[in-house]
Amino acid sequence: xxxxxxxxxxxxxxxxxxxxxxxxxxxxxxxxxxxxxxxxxxxxxxxxxxxxxxxxxxxxxxxxxxxxxxxxxxxxxxxxxxxxxxxxxxxxxxxxxxxxxxxxxxxxxxxxxxx
Amino acid sequence: xxxxxxxxxxxxxxxxxxxxxxxxxxxxxxxxxxxxxxxxxxxxxxxxxxxxxxxxxxxxxxxxxxxxxxxxxxxxxxxxxxxxxxxxxxxxxxxxxxxxxxxxxxxxxxx
Numbered sequence: 194x195x196x197x198x199x200x201x202x203x204x205x206x207x208x209x210x211x212x213x214x215x216x217x218x219x220x221x222x223x224x225x226x227x228x229x230x231x232x233x234x235x236x237x238x239x240x241x242x243x244x245x246x247x248x249x250x251x252x253x254x255x256x257x258x259x260x261x262x263x264x265x266x267x268x269x270x271x272x273x274x275x276x277x278x279x280x281x282x283x284x285x286x287x288x289x290x291x292x293x294x295x296x297x298x299x300x301x302x303x304x305x306x307x308x
Numbered sequence: 309x310x311x312x313x314x315x316x317x318x319x320x321x322x323x324x325x326x327x328x329x330x331x332x333x334x335x336x337x338x339x340x341x342x343x344x345x346x347x348x349x350x351x352x353x354x355x356x357x358x359x360x361x362x363x364x365x366x367x368x369x370x371x372x373x374x375x376x377x378x379x380x381x382x383x384x385x386x387x388x389x390x391x392x393x394x395x396x397x398x399x400x401x402x403x404x405x406x407x408x409x410x411x412x413x414x415x416x417x418x419x
Contacts, residue, residue, distance in 0.1 A: 236411050
């Protein structure tokens with residue numbers, strides 16, 4: 194399987210601040226990365242699809258101006274939660290997709306707590 | 309709409325027994341299915357996948373069965389071990405090449 198890292202693994206921030214989460218594909222160049230959000234005891238919900246060198250595609254109901262995604266290189270995608278509020282507290286997980294393959298490999302996740 | 313769901317939210321099994329986790333899907337056009345294991349506080353881990361042109365696929369201690377007639381998917385774990393305790397999700401590729409996750413089943417292994 195692929196190796197995907199996320200940083201930080203957890204973060205606590207004050208309401209109104211912005212938080213950046215990094216997702217790195219360590220063993221292959223990923224033209225496509227995905228960002229998911231998972232609330233406690235719930236399933237993963239796709240937030241957006243991040244394509245290298247182009248704008249991310251957001252799922253319905255996900256605010257693109259609040260969840261900024263940048264995929265500037267083939268091994269790094271970042272998710273910035275802007276003006277975070279307590280309801281943004283969640284487990285954020287990224288995944289990578291190798292070109293021509295179907296299987297997504299997931300990062301270890303980032304636990305965001307907004308006070 | 310497209311959805312993938314699970315019949316049992318929690319499954320408790322004795323160590324050494326076999327486990328069967330079920331999943332129903334609604335999109336008959338789906339042609340690729342994946343089972344993931346998620347331990348507490350971690351990201352999902354790929355277990356096994358199956359394409360719609362197959363009805364069974366085996367891995368190490370795991371078997372996935374696909375019944376396209378009733379749109380049902382199952383994951384069988386042989387000789388369940390304490391390390392198998394986790395939440396298991398089935399997922400399917402939709403027509404837009406997005407993964408749609410089921411609601412998950414928690415597997416508890418009793419010593």
